[in-house]
Amino acid sequence: MGKAAENIIKKRWISLYVENEIGVLAKISGLFSGKSYNLDSLTVGETEDETISRMTISVTSDESTFEQIKKQLNRCVEVIKVVDFTDIPIHMKEILFIKVNSLNAGEKEEVFRIAQIYGISVIDCDRSNLLLECVHTESKNNGLIKLFKNSFPNRIEVIKGGSVAIEAISMADR
Numbered sequence: 001m002g003k004a005a006e007n008i009i010k011k012r013w014i015s016l017y018v019e020n021e022i023g024v025l026a027k028i029s030g031l032f033s034g035k036s037y038n039l040d041s042l043t044v045g046e047t048e049d050e051t052i053s054r055m056t057i058s059v060t061s062d063e064s065t066f067e068q069i070k071k072q073l074n075r076c077v078e079v080i081k082v083v084d085f086t087d088i089p090i091h092m093k094e095i096l097f098i099k100v101n102s103l104n105a106g107e108k109e110e111v112f113r114i115a116q117i118y119g120i121s122v123i124d125c126d127r128s129n130l131l132l133e134c135v136h137t138e139s140k141n142n143g144l145i146k147l148f149k150n151s152f153p154n155r156i157e158v159i160k161g162g163s164v165a166i167e168a169i170s171m172a173d174r
Contacts, residue, residue: 008063009062012060012084013056014056014073014083015083016081017054017079017083018078019080020050020052025055028076028078029042031073032059035072041057041094041162056092056165066086083167085165091165091166093164094137094141094163096161098144099130099132100130100132103130111130111132114147118134121133
């Protein structure tokens with residue numbers, strides 16, 4: 001690999017199989033903070049085997065730094081397997097909640113219309129507020145945030161969870 005390819009900074013993904021034990025998450029996140037690697041997101045959950053958890057980690061880095069991260073992770077005793085998801089077909093989703101506040105009746109109808117078009121669920125509401133749940137790719141969720149920011153400026157609250165990902169069987173969905 002040439003020097004130019006190593007210096008390209010882009011979003012990269014790692015999936016880790018780790019021992020499902022107390023302190024493993026702290027150890028992995030501590031590895032990133034100790035080396036001053038910046039995490040974009042980190043999610044963790046138990047697998048079909050209750051003794052093993054799976055983490056999905058996203059970082060924005062160059063190739064050289066990413067290789068160092070993978071080497072550091074492979075050295076951790078609690079890490080069973082490191083899978084680089086950066087350039088392989090995967091299915092990836094993240095959860096996003098958007099609360100839209102101070103809506104009149106016409107604006108509420110507009111939010112319901114947007115929700116129907118984009119496959120979003122309205123999960124809670126009252127007379128003037130709606131809470132939406134979006135489970136899409138990161139890029140689609142970012143597009144939805146932009147749409148709601150533009151349509152309802154200064155009236156939205158946003159919270160995003162980190163992405164989860166798995167290797168694709170026949171087609172990818174990033």
